[in-house]
Amino acid sequence: MTERVSVVGLGKLGLGLALSFAKAGLRTVGVDVRPEHVAELQRGRSPIVEPGYQETLSAVGASFTATTDMEDAIRETDVTFILTGTPSDASGRFSSRDVEAAAREAGRALRQIGKAHHLFVISSTLTPGTTERRVIPAIEETSGRRLNRGFAVCYDPDFVALGSVMHDFANPEVVVIGESSPEAGQRVAALHARIVQSRPAMSRMSIVSAEVAKVSLNAFITLKIAFANTVGNLCEAIPGADVDQITRAIGADRRISPHYFKGGLPFGGTCFPRDTHAFRAVCEEHGEDSSLMGAVAASNEWQHARLAATALSLAGPGARVAVLGLAFKGGTPVIEASAGARLAQALVQAGRAVTVYDRLAPIETQQALADGVHVARTAEEAMAGASVVVVTLTEPEYLKAVDAWRPGAPATVLDCWRALDGRTLDGLITRVAMGRGVKPADSGAMAA
């Protein structure tokens, strides 16, 4: 059976999921509550900056349509994914307000249309237990039906990252499906099969297990990042030690694995910090020990402070500092909780003159960082007159610009990911590589 699919919530992820289905040839309807957002999509323009979105939107033609009308979506499709935002509340729990609102609206539409059956797939990140405690009852209440009698529900979390959303939907390593019935889970698995090019490990389970799996995966990754950063910090303190040599070597052990295992900057962005917090909150809610995730969060904070301290040690009072890269990772405009953004703020607070450059982040977002941050339109402009340049991302544009930079006076480049070739830099530049211990003989060139 070829399913027709709708996706409710055409945000950073939902739009990518909808486009992935349309690209695979499935008739796809996208629903969002923001009329201007939908209008932009109807004009064939992606309101979201993310690799592949605009190209796919232009290529899929009529396979994808966008609307604000939930009834249209429920009428014209067989399966509805709900992928609205779930911002964290003060306690760290995810707010399910928008997911519940979408579920209620979808249930109402189902009652109105009166079709025999519909499958709902919840994909937003939720605090474990929310689908069964709040989302399913919301659909039951407004549709007037009971679970598995007229509608079924799956929980299908996304393990994708901003900057590579389309790629990650097509090439997942794991797919986790929580199901209200085996038939519903089978249908969701078949839909994944339509869009994947990889051979993911597909695990089907109870809905609540899938919710716990989602927060556990990200929590574990942050643990791994924090560990690699701790090794990197240690290396800086031990002459001759090099974090890359170590993580490469021990990462070859399958029990560890080399992925997401590189000492460098603290984790940031829209998911990792809040998923760590959420995992901790869930442990506390159930009276279980949450100290592990507490330690990861504290270690990450330490890493932010350490970066600022390192930059300040290189840039004395009156120095001008350029920060190249504000996004929390390459390929995305999102600067939320990023190392670069936090660093720029810390430097301004410490009285340094700061110029930032990010090739994707909107100028207004960069300007909103802190009073006194100067936003440059090119990497070259950011570096002009700087005595210290901090390279927070390994994007080729930034690396090339630093490589070509002729400061005209002694300057220092803080190479957070050890991505620059110290030998090709201008003779007046001292390169400081994070995660490497400087031997006395190197100290002139600081581990170039």
Ligand SMILES: NC(=O)c1ccc[n+]([C@@H]2O[C@H](COP(=O)([O-])OP(=O)(O)OC[C@H]3O[C@@H](n4cnc5c(N)ncnc54)[C@H](O)[C@@H]3O)[C@@H](O)[C@H]2O)c1
């Ligand atoms: N951003 C990530 O990297 C990432 C990764 C994995 C999982 N997630 C999870 O995916 C979910 C979505 O995240 P996002 O970053 O795409 O959010 P987003 O804020 O970019 O998008 C949410 C969209 O939902 C729309 N919306 C809100 N209420 C609605 C309603 N009732 N009906 C229809 N549309 C509605 C909003 O207008 C918006 O366009 C979250 O739960 C998030 O935790 C995000």
